[in-house]
Amino acid sequence: MIVGGGPIGAAIAIALQGSGLDVLVLEARPDAGSSNDARTLAMSYGSRLILERLGIWPQIEPVTPIESIHVSQRGGFGRTLLSAEDAGLPALGYVTRYSGLQHAFGRALVSERTRLMTGTEVTGMQSTAHRIAIEFLTHAGSQSIAARLLIIADGGASMGLRAGATVKVREYGQDAVVGLVETSRPHGRKAYERFTPDGPIALLPYESRYALVWTAAPDTADRLMALPAAAFLEKLQLHFGDRAGRFVSIEARARFPLTLRYAEDPVLPRAVMLGNAAQALHPIAGQGFNLGLRDAWELGETLLLHGKPDPGSDACLSRYRALRRPDRLRGIALTHSLVKIFSNDIVPLRAARGAALSLLELLPPAKRAFMQRMIFGASR
């Protein structure tokens, strides 16, 4: 049983199609293919390879390639340019909207005839030695069902599915304000990541515009959300500078609170947490979905190889835990340290950050190693 038909729950369901395992997906939304979530996601080139193997890649549209990323800090020296050419890849990543991704996954779930129950909210679970039972609510009332393995891919939303797990939480005191901005200059498939003492700000090329991710303290985010468009653009110009040209319009503004939340151990008796259910990260390095997709792919591989006769056995889930540990822990640590090191105005740190960015620029092998880690994750 898979709780959550978001991108990661859907990815594992699709990875298990044809495995001979009997799979059921339970999704709270009434339609697994539609979403009104306004965020855009940068998918790494490594994610593209997984999505191709799942047969989903051609269905995701529109998708805009990122060919280079300009990284800098406000009020300090040091900058670096990461390019697809240096990485030896056609693109560093691709930008799409969460809703577009959800649409593609939703269609694949339905067309591939995965057993899918929508409008179904799972409220609790209970495991015994051989089964795990869940309770869920539908329009018809409360019901329960049991299986040998529960895959929790609910994005971290349901407390009733975390009983027994140790979950670490770090509040950043930052919110992300997102939107689509038009500039006076074409983006040329270049993304920008600029670190400021209030938090990072990113511009990702998306169709003819940029997807903006502007992190700020919650009270500043309140004000940014309330500003009329012209005043918002003025503030953005002051905050970001003129590297990308003049900001001329903003649409689809939305905001997301940012917290690091991760399970110390993603494996519970007869259950495993995947994607944001296992680790919800700050979007500073655009790693959340990419890490979650690698969770889904590797769980799929583990279940195909070791999931019979009992996919929820300790032996099978221990293999998955060991396989994912390095990538998970390094992804969490890298993202958390970037937030801590780059979101402040301490002078010696500013100088050290500048030196690190310049060093990356001067040492091509270090730059390549950094890009490999960001694109494909850590396997050892």
Ligand SMILES: Cc1cc2nc3c(=O)[nH]c(=O)nc-3n(C[C@H](O)[C@H](O)[C@H](O)COP(=O)(O)OP(=O)(O)OC[C@H]3O[C@@H](n4cnc5c(N)ncnc54)[C@H](O)[C@@H]3O)c2cc1C
């Ligand atoms: C502003 C912002 C920008 C981001 N940018 C990037 C980026 O550039 N690159 C990147 O890699 N990541 C990024 N992320 C992270 C990325 O969005 C997440 O990692 C990804 O969406 C996780 O997918 P998921 O399927 O695990 O969870 P979700 O997307 O949260 O999906 C969970 C699903 O479970 C369902 N559900 C929840 N509770 C229940 C229940 N009790 N019963 C049944 N169903 C339930 C929900 O309806 C939903 O469909 C960003 C995040 C934010 C906030």
